Amino acid sequence: MDNAYLRATSLNIAFGHGRSRVTVVKDADFHIAKGHSFGLIGESGCGKSTILRAVAGLNPDYEGSLTLNGAALPHKRDKSLYRKIQMVFQDPYASLHPRKMVQNVLLEPLEIMGLDRRQARIDDILAAVGLDSSFRFRYPHELSGGQRQRIAIARALVVEPELLLLDEPTSALDVSVQAEILNLLNRLRRERGLTYLMVSHDIAVIAHMCDQVAIMKDGRILEQLTPDQLRHGAVEEDYTRQFLAASAPEVMRID
Template sequence: MTAVRDVSFRVARGEAFGLIGESGCGKSTILRAVAGLNESHEGSILFDGHELPTRRSREVLRAVQMVFQDPFASLHPRKMVQTVLSESVRLMRMDRPQERIDDVLRAVGLGPQFRYRYPHELSGGQRQRIAIARALIVEPRMLLLDEPTSALDVSVQAEILNLLNRLRRERGLSYLMVSHDIAVVAHMCDRTAIMKDGCILEMVTADQLRRGDVLETYTREFLAASAPAVVRQPPPA
């Protein structure tokens, strides 16, 4: 069975690119392939002009980090925050682990005191900030965002999205984001690919997405079905 067919797109340095569509359309399959978690695929994935092998080098794993959908599931329940973060530094053979932990906790809007907490002692938003910190601590160039706010309360979603936008500006990061929420993608992404049945139907800019300026009938129907969500955009940071 083929999950994704003839998909091709490019993410520029510093750009946020979105993949959006109904569940099962293939967007998460693409994200996992880029992350190196899905090895059963044909075609090429290039990073900085170089084709990525099936077995990724430490340099590539450091440059391309993933933030998962459910922060509680992605954090080890029996490990303190400082252990989770220091493991990433150790695996990438980086220096100054304690200083890096303090710096990255401040960068995600927490503080050094959070290093001594366990996941069950944190709110959903705080857990996702730790998950983002774990990705950031190895100084990546690209983040793969798998529905980064869908497991959070609506009141917290805007905070996380604004944090991600700020981090992209400050660190020159590139984002590849998967979502089914048009409002989230319109707020976060410079360009968005609309997917259906494993294919990309069309690509639109953020302005085109907000205006509903699209070509495909399916895209118009998808936007119309999500119309109430399009207007619900997070407040500016």
């Protein structure tokens, strides 16, 4: 029996037309079991965020297949699928509207999805991300970077999705705050039975967060590893070995 919650099969994504058309993701295959966390890692421009956007429905122009819980994800999504799949973006400074109070930031997705108990849901999700109800009445410029990202996570989770897409969720934050957000995300996954697809260029972040890791280069997935294999450099591809050595020589033992 197939235990994949999210599966990508022969995924190809291209941009442009005619002679200017460029394929940026090439025959990508991976799957994530329900409740697990899967990481895509590689250099900038390797195609990892492009895959994330295709899963999110932000880039419907792809070939191959994406399935969720055994059912094909259509290129054009409806409201029910957007409720199941939510995304946390890289930059909390850019992803929150500067003139919207937190109350309205969290209320908007509830209204779009037609969910009830809106005020109670807002209080509950604020508590879940470690903020009290007074944060309802603040604007983004009144929040620290870590608080903004907590609000961005709350906005994604307030509609109770099943799959959370994480696009470099800590790269715009101070190092001192990154661990807090990563630990929060790990706790929320355990408590809510969430499935994560995460993109990062940071090996330590991926190893801390993910059950399985795919190494990407030039649009292709070269190999898939466990966090232990990642930490110990137990890899097959020369590129992976070089990437790990260059990225984090202090934590990787490369054979």
